[in-house]
Amino acid sequence: MKKLFLCISAVVFQTAFGQFSGNINYQNQVRYADTTINIAPPSPNDIVISIKGLANIKANQYVAIFSLTQVGETAEEVNELMDKRLTSSLAQIKLNKGVETYVDMISFVPVYQFNVEKKIFSKKTYNEVPTGFELKKNLHIKFSDPAQLNQLITILSGHEIYDLVRVDYFADNLEIIKKDLMNKAKVTLQEKIKTYEALLGESFATANKSINDGYKTILPVESYKSYEAYNSSTLALNKFANVNQANKSTTLYYQPVLDKEFDFVINPTIVEPVIQVMYEVKLVINKEKKMDSKDHKSYLLITSNGEMKELNMNSTP
Known part of the structure; x- marks a missing residue:
């Protein structure tokens, strides 16, 4: 009975202190490739x-794409705020030699929210009403020195442009x-x-x-x-324990x-x-x-009209 208790305790101890690693060097699911060379028979x-x-x-050459989003109550306000951010950014970016820019228009849509309509003898009614506009643009920046990307991020972040979508290589x-x-x-x-x-x-x-x-x-x-x-x-821990996991x-x-x-x-x-x-x-x-030319055998047949025809004796029917 004492041996059985020690065995169970050892199992519980191992379970309680097991380690799980999410780092790429410690993940349990990492499998090394098979080193055997599999050659098919000839x-x-x-x-x-x-x-x-x-x-x-x-x-x-590199092209970085940054995404910009601007919202406002009126179309004029949205365009004015977006142009202000872009104009200031482009003016600083063009100070870098060999840098080219392009502004890509993505979308310009109204923004809606629900307005509650209260009635005395019925349930509340929720109506969608326009409250403003949303403007989206992408800024494409071409550069040749990878170190320039840090400078571009510093410039753009100063104008509330933070979303680096992707960087393409050429x-x-x-x-x-x-x-x-x-x-x-x-x-x-x-x-x-x-x-x-x-x-x-x-x-x-x-x-x-x-x-x-x-x-x-x-x-x-x-x-x-x-x-x-x-x-x-x-x-x-038991199943009723409260566990707060960190992100x-x-x-x-x-x-x-x-x-x-x-x-x-x-x-x-x-x-x-x-x-x-x-x-x-x-x-x-x-x-x-391949069949050698010397192995090719043919015969000539002379017809009753005196015509000569070649007979290939190696051909299959």
Whole structure:
């Protein structure tokens, strides 16, 4: 009986002091990828050779989008207040060299609220009545130095503009990098073909071949993931206990495409969000033996009219 009590106590003790972590490095649901290479059995007739390349491209142009909302009792008031905020902001932003701006009109709608109508012998009636207007605009700002974004945020926050919607990344050398990916994949593919020929002891020069390729581009805005950063313990409480949980901080982190699945990588080391371009080329080699011309047998048939016709004895009916 004493042994059973000790066993139950140990279980309760472990339950009461179990730790649960929400940080990305401590989450219980984190699973490491399988490191086993799964290779399909070879086909007796076809050989498929695949080459994958990845390029990490640093952006040289950025576009930040800020959202503005203004409300007022009249249309004139709304436009006047919005123009005042924008004019002051744009005047300071244009002092930065190489910065371009564009104001995008989003919406201009009336704002309603309920007005209560009281009646003596019936229930209250709630009527929607217009009380003002709401104006929404987006401010697009193009810049080339990432450090300028901090200056832009400081300027805009001084005019009650706080909503940074997104930041888009652009690279002028994107097409050049794509050509570099293709050329490097071509060289890698030729080297792999030679390796296969050496392993099999035969040449693929006369074999039937087919090829296909394609690109895929991943932008930084698509590569952010979220997680909750906290570490709290559980207590052995009964179901009637009052527990007030604190709000946990949710944050984001940049998760680029990992380079472990690629045959080669251009600019492998990155310390900032980058534009990632992937390229893959697949070559299919058909190893079916072709009929040699010397094995082709044909016969000539002379008809009663003296005409000559060729009979192919290797053709199937």
